[in-house]
Amino acid sequence: MKHSNKVFIFTITILLFSLLACKNKQPKVNPDLASIDFKRGELLLCGDGQFGQLKFSLSCNYETREDFDLAVALLHSFQYTEAEKAFVKVIDADPNCPMAYWGVAMSIYHAAWFPPSNEELAKGFEVLRIAKELSMDDKQRDYINAIDAFYTDWQTVDHKTRAKRFETKMEGIYLKYTDDIEAAIFYSLALFSTRDRVGKEYANERKAGAILESLFSENPNHPGIAHYIIHNYDNPVLAQKGLKTARRYASIAPSSAHAQHMPSHIFTRLGIWLESIDSNLLSLESSKCYAEAAAFVGPYFEEIHATDYLVYAYLQKGDNVNAEYQYNLIKEYKVFHPMTLNAVTYPLTAIPARLALENKNWEQAANLQLHEMELNWKQFPWQEAIYHFAVAMGAVNINDFNKVEIEIEILKQLQQDLIAQNDKTKAIEIKQVEIQFKTVQAWLYFRNKNYEKGLALMQEAVELERNTSKHPVTPGDVIPAIELLGDMLLELNKPKEALIAYEENLKRHPKRFNGIYGAAIAAKQSGNPKKVKDYFNQLIELTKDSNSNRPEILEANEYLKNNAI
Structure with a gap:
């Protein structure tokens, strides 16, 4: 019995020493980490901190798994700053966790947005250099190599090529690990990042959407699945397929400002x-x-x-x-965080342009001013072009033709500035500026009574618009070229042709106020009372719960009152 007690005490002593040794053992820290400007600090999680549910730890220390999965969830809702901070928290606790470095590199890439800056690319490259020196299993190595393919040779190889490399690597992981949900999700994101940004086939979007939809029923609270379905279906052709998901995403990740906003991409399309x-x-x-x-x-x-x-x-x-x-x-603010995102610079020119152009307040449009802020607008030619387009459209409709000609030349130069950037991710922007200056030139011909030339050029702008996708940051064209073609045809006393244009416009831009009103007027001038009533009723229904003072609504009510039978 005494011998048994001694053995027991000895065993307990050894276990205690072992536990204390493990507790006091510090993970080996790579000194190179100190040179990297990691984002750190307390996570800023508004609300109740819900960002969806997932599990994707890939063999890191058990104690870090909750932080790691939160970091991935933040990544899936494009909370990139907080995602990096969460991944760095894992690195601090477990510097030998390769996937935490992968997470930092993914947070810097932000695949569905604008390309990283040179400083960010250098940082991602260095993070992955350290990660590749760590011990890891084959699956972790595959993930590290996939994102590393994007950062390799970043100084000499263009973004589009490197994004395609990442997509190819992710496809290999997706096919190799068929039971890995995250592999499928990140492959779908890679497909979206390499989509044809100008064309209308939506091949990548269809493929990615099908992969994501196959996962959603068994993973209804996964933020990445819902989010990327919306992105892939954010176009007039596929939008209806994304409606059910759009109505779920906000409740999956209620603490994410981006998750609250993203459903509106589908709502806007429809x-x-x-x-x-x-x-x-x-x-x-x-x-x-x-x-x-x-x-x-x-x-x-x-x-x-x-x-x-x-x-x-x-x-x-x-x-x-x-x-x-x-x-x-927002219009009095001079500083935004961060300053140079498309999601900041685009609205600051687009919103005032819309307010003037949608109301056909030409005097207001002609006298717009660029938003004053701590920013050089010349660095943002696409955004600046929206301002000049609005000014030109205002000027041409108040017969200030000298001003119009100046604005056309500015628009052409801004397109050349975009082309000179040699950035293949800006193909849509280049096309949109071309649509703008052709539209303005068309109306300049038209207002100078060169109707044939004006109509022909307006039709060219429309054809260009037909074959150009919507820019992902925008709710829609500042004012659709096809809608302006309808306006021109009405002025030419060609209401039947105008009606065709307005109806085509409404297929791509459903329930646009001016599109519906234009269709009603074109139908009225075409002698089609059934369609007049239909479109005016649509206008009344569209605006029934808003305190609108638009004269078009008064006109619609008056017509319906006088033509009740």
Whole structure:
């Protein structure tokens, strides 16, 4: 019995020493980590911190798995700063966890957005250099090598080529590990990042959407699946397929400002304006919460992005009061965080342009001013072009032709500036500026009574628009070329042709206020009372819950009252 007690005590002593040794053992830290400017600090998670559910730890220490999975969830909702901070938290706790380095590199890549800066690329390259020296299993090595394919030779190889490399590597992982949900999800994201940004076939989007839809029923609370379905279906052809998912995503990741906003991409494509408004009002609140927690000077970019979609939705409901109110909340700001994102710079020229052009307030459009802020607009030719397009459209309709000619030359130069950037990710932007200066030139010919030449050039602009995809940051064209063609045809007393143009416009841009009104007037002038009533009734239905002062609604009510039978 005494011998048994001695053995027991000895065993317990050994176990205690072993546990203390493990507890006191510090992970080996690579000194190179100190040279990397990692994002650190407390995670700024507004609301109740819900970002969806997933499990993707890949053999890191058990104690870090909760942080790692949160980091991946943040990554899937494009909370890139907080995602990097969460991955770095894992690195600090377990510097030998290869996938934490993978996560930092993925947070820097932000595949569905703008390309990383040179500083970010250098940082990602160095992070992966350290990661590749760690011990890891084959699967981890495959993930590391996949994202490394994007960063390799970043100084000499263009973004599009490197993004395609990543896609190819992710396809290999997807096919190799057929039971790995995250492999399928990140492969779908890679497909989206290499999509044809100009054409209308949507081959990558269809393929990615099919993969994601096959996963959604068994993973209904996964933020990446829902989010990337919306991105892939954010176009007029596929939007209906994304509606069910759009109505779920916000509840999957309620603490993400981006998750609150993203459903409105689908609502906008389908003309579901009330849901778009509700979605973006929630996103505004989340964005303000994050900006306050981060102590930013000026709004967080998600607030400006949501405002852009919000103003667009209010305008389609004829609600100028709320559209102008939302713009007034941001128009005096001089600083945004961060300053140079498309989601900041685009709305600051597009929103005032829309407010003037949608209301055909030509005097207002002709006298617009660029938003004054700590930014050199010459570095953003696509965004600046929107401002010059609006000014030109205003000027041409108040017969200030000298001003129009100046603006046309500026637009042409801005397109050349875009081309000179030699950035293949800006193909849509180049096409959109071309559509703009052709549209303005068409109306300049038209206002100078060269109707044939004006109509021909307007049709060229429309054809170019037909074959150009929507830019992912925008709720839609500032004003569709096909809608302006309808306006021109009406002025030429060709109402039947105008009606065809307006109806084509409504197929691509459902429930646009001016599209419906234009179709009603074209039908009226064509002698088609059935369609007149149909379109005017649509206009009344569209605006019934908004306090609109648009004269078009008064006209619609008057017509329906006088033609009740």
